[in-house]
Amino acid sequence: MGKETEKKKEKEVLERGGWDNQCDFFLSCMGYAVGLGNIWRFPYLCYQYGGVTFLIAYITMLFLTGLPLFFLDLALGQYAGKGPIKLFTRMVPGFKGLGYGMIFLSFLITIYYNVIIAWTLYYTAVGFSSELPWTYCGNSSLTSRDCFQRDQELACYELDSNHTFWDKQCVSVEEVCREYNLTLGVGRDEGD
Secondary structure, rough: HHHHHHHHHHHHHHHHOOOOHHHHHHHHHHHHOOHHHOOOOOOHHHHHOOOHHHHHHHHHHHHHHHHHHHHHHHHHHHHOOOOOHHHHHHOOHHHHHHHHHHHHHHHHHHHHHHHHHHHHHHHHOOOOOOOOOOOOOOOOOOOOOOOOOOHHHHHHHHOOOEEEEOEEEEEEEHHHHHHHOOOOOOOOOOOO
């Protein structure tokens, strides 16, 4: 009976995939750790929250919590060779919910990334059209009332010199000033 159990364990170990080399493992870890947030949002966050001051706090927290938790995640996964649900169930049965939470969070992040990729594909495809949909302020409900386009503004001005393009239509400048609680100036900026 002991030999059959050992053969089953060997078969399970052989069926489970592994890394071909250290480079595969390293690249997989990089793909796991470096996402859109690092490339897209990080420079913005640095600028928004104080540049070098933010970097000092960020690097401190990276070394105190980020990297140790990342290493813990890798170590548990590599050691156990199981998914998060089975891993946490076997470690501490009360932590089974933590495994489900990790799976659910991965699901939500997948949806988020797919939406971003869909936007990218849409705007790339639409970018090849002769006239871009966002060139002019449209009349759809998706267009902001503060949308401004110089050609539409000039067309309104040609109809009446006291009108401007606002809220997807030609309206008097006085109406816009009332809306934003501004005073009407003496002259009009004609631009070039």
